Amino acid sequence: MSGHSKWNNIKRKKEATDAAKGKIFTKIGREIMVCVKESGPDPNSNSKLRDLIAKAKANNVPNDNIDRVIKKAAGGDDKNSYESMVYEGYGPNGVAVIVECLTDNKNRTAGDVRHYFDKFGGNLGTSGCVSFMFSQKGVVILENTGLDEDTVMEDCMDCGGDDFSFDEDTVEITCAPSDLHALREGLTAKGYKVLSAEVEQIPSTYTTLTDEDQIKKMNLLLENLEDHDDVQNVYHNWEMPEE
Structure with missing residues (x-):
């Protein structure tokens, strides 16, 4: 098996943005609400909800918070109607960017996303303008606590x-999106600590930035997008320099 080492270089760690600013609970809660309304509140029959609960726990969301969100969505107490929106565009020097949102106000969200692209040296494009450069894959991240590489493989x-791909702190495994739940469950049953398990947009080509101003603007674009309440995920093909 070959590794997706480049993906490790460009994947932004949400802990540095969302969690530090206390937004990760809200974002996961919104995902759970939409999932419950679409497929029901029972994680035994709703595998996506099961994955979201695992995601919430991995991000240290208290069980009481998770239960409260599920009950609220199941009982119809949540009056907000969230809609899934995907925006595509280009950052500085043509870096491809995909922005996945859950919003109760499409006009507000679209305006904010467009503003960030314009402000930081990019431009919002039309649907499909960059998504052809990405493919959906299930991505499971394991904690590496002295694991044996051959056994893990x-x-x-x-x-x-x-x-x-195997590195000092984590192991990143990819699979078909439809196999994500089974992969996470199987590895958990074998005793591995799963840090995250999500369907990601993986770029097939990468763009590098060497101009300091472009690097600064690209960082600001990503930070502003990820900090927005309606934005759930941001994917890009910027090959970020190793820290």
Whole structure:
């Protein structure tokens, strides 16, 4: 198995933005609400909800908060109607950017997203303008606490993983999006600590930035997008320099 080492270089860690600013609870809660309204409140029959609960727990969301959000959505007490929106555009020097949102006001969200692109040296494009450069893959991140690489590779293959990369702190495994739940469950059953398990947009080509002004603007674009309450995920093909 070959690794997606470049993806490790460009994937922004949400802990540095969302969690530090106390927004991660709100964003996951919104995902849970939409999921419950679409497919029901029982995680035993709603595998996506099961994955979201695991995601919430991995981000240290208290169980009481999770239960409260599920009950609120199931009982119809939440009057907000969130709609999924995807925006595509270009950052400085043509860096491809995909922005996934859950919003109760499309006009507000679209205006804010467009403003960020314009302000930081990019431009918002039309649907499909950059998504062809990405493919959806399930991505599972394991905590690496002195794991044996050969054993991990064998277990990943047994559980449905397609590819993996091994580094000092984590192991990143990719799979078909439809296999994500089974892969996470299988690795958890084998005793691995799963840090995250999500369907991601993985770029097929990458763009580098060397101009300091462009690097600054790209960082500001990503930070402002990720800090927005309506934005759930931001994907890009900027090959970020190693820290």
